[in-house]
Amino acid sequence: MRRFWLNPIIAIVAFAMTISVLGADTVANKDRTVLSDGKYRELFGALPPHGKESDPEFMEILRKFIFGEVFYTGDLDDRTRELLTITALSASQALPQLKGHINAALNIGVKPLEVREAIYGFAPSMGFPKTLNAISVMNEVFAQRKITLPPSKNIVKESERYEKGRALRYPLYGDKTNKSLEGLPEELKTEVSKLVIEFNFGDFYTRDGLSTAKRELLRVALLATDGSEKEQIKTHAIGALKAGNDKDTILAAMVHLIPYIGLPKALKAIEAVKDLDESDAAQNADAIFPKGARGPAEWFSGTVWVSTLANPNDMEGLYSVGSVTFEAGARTYWHTHPLGQVLLVIDGEGWYQERGKPARFLVKGDVVTIPKNTEHWHGAVNKSSFTHIAITNLKDGSNVTWLKPVTDKEYSETNR
Numbered sequence: 001m002r003r004f005w006l007n008p009i010i011a012i013v014a015f016a017m018t019i020s021v022l023g024a025d026t027v028a029n030k031d032r033t034v035l036s037d038g039k040y041r042e043l044f045g046a047l048p049p050h051g052k053e054s055d056p057e058f059m060e061i062l063r064k065f066i067f068g069e070v071f072y073t074g075d076l077d078d079r080t081r082e083l084l085t086i087t088a089l090s091a092s093q094a095l096p097q098l099k100g101h102i103n104a105a106l107n108i109g110v111k112p113l114e115v116r117e118a119i120y121g122f123a124p125s126m127g128f129p130k131t132l133n134a135i136s137v138m139n140e141v142f143a144q145r146k147i148t149l150p151p152s153k154n155i156v157k158e159s160e161r162y163e164k165g166r167a168l169r170y171p172l173y174g175d176k177t178n179k180s181l182e183g184l185p186e187e188l189k190t191e192v193s194k195l196v197i198e199f200n201f202g203d204f205y206t207r208d209g210l211s212t213a214k215r216e217l218l219r220v221a222l223l224a225t226d227g228s229e230k231e232q233i234k235t236h237a238i239g240a241l242k243a244g245n246d247k248d249t250i251l252a253a254m255v256h257l258i259p260y261i262g263l264p265k266a267l268k269a270i271e272a273v274k275d276l277d278e279s280d281a282a283q284n285a286d287a288i289f290p291k292g293a294r295g296p297a298e299w300f301s302g303t304v305w306v307s308t309l310a311n312p313n314d315m316e317g318l319y320s321v322g323s324v325t326f327e328a329g330a331r332t333y334w335h336t337h338p339l340g341q342v343l344l345v346i347d348g349e350g351w352y353q354e355r356g357k358p359a360r361f362l363v364k365g366d367v368v369t370i371p372k373n374t375e376h377w378h379g380a381v382n383k384s385s386f387t388h389i390a391i392t393n394l395k396d397g398s399n400v401t402w403l404k405p406v407t408d409k410e411y412s413e414t415n416r
């Protein structure tokens, strides 16, 4: 120490560094206080009670960090930030803070219906008891603000919980059964898979008031709050991407959670999202429509992506429209359509073949009209991918009967 101060050069450098650090610190603190005060007033309707509360030093640290720093990190609108905060506070049952942030959300323009649907939708991920606690806080806020909400306009019919739930889940997760259910006796596995789809997607995702993209983003936040495994967070982050969120949004959301769930959980979630295999959810930049989710192995050979563009439920049950992308060598099984199908080829090179007839080579712009009850297959050539739009009529709620796979021998004869 003594030697240090005896060396004039080191002393001068050290003095200069002290000044510059102090200077930078003072400026940064001032900025954070200004930013924090402004944001706090937007959210809570008044300036913070500087120095007039218990633990004033701690509260300054808290406010400057949350409202003067985290709110300005990453590209995320404040309404989404408050929905994320509501998610984290509900999942961790921080009920006094939840009350403050439901008020804040409403103050900055989050619709009461969005708040209700977000909180109702937590039930499949965090269970009914915690959800009921969050609902009671919400109702307290709504009562104070004299907000009354009508029932949902879209309450799923008992007979449609599975079909509608599956239609909403399919573009995000395909027909992949939840990994945790693998190895269960087949009958129980089928029953539990059905229950999972009916409960999460059938009962909640079908309701109006909150987009599927927002629901998926909030679910990632909920899993992060719970400290879920990285693999599980990643699976749902891919779902959130497919639902229409971009990776930057999901990452910014995880950063936003830091003050509410703490660094270890937030950093774990950031790591899971950062590691996303983007090709899993990536859309071909030239593609007209989203690639969608992997098609089920009971219908297709090879890698096939299916994206629902118009759901029969929205088309009076008459027809469906989807975009199907086959990677090189991939194809459908042999199948029939009860009232026929139209294929509009939009990319790549492929084949269409009716049983007993030569295959027809297809390129972009080709149209195929497939007669009813006619056995056929379609798919990519062996050296190129192939994308078509399929418009398929329904008869008695069904639009296809799947038969046997197109064998390698049948396929290679076509490609010869």
Ligand code: MN
Residues within 6 Å of the ligand: 335, 337, 341, 370, 376, 378
């Ligand atoms: Mn077909």
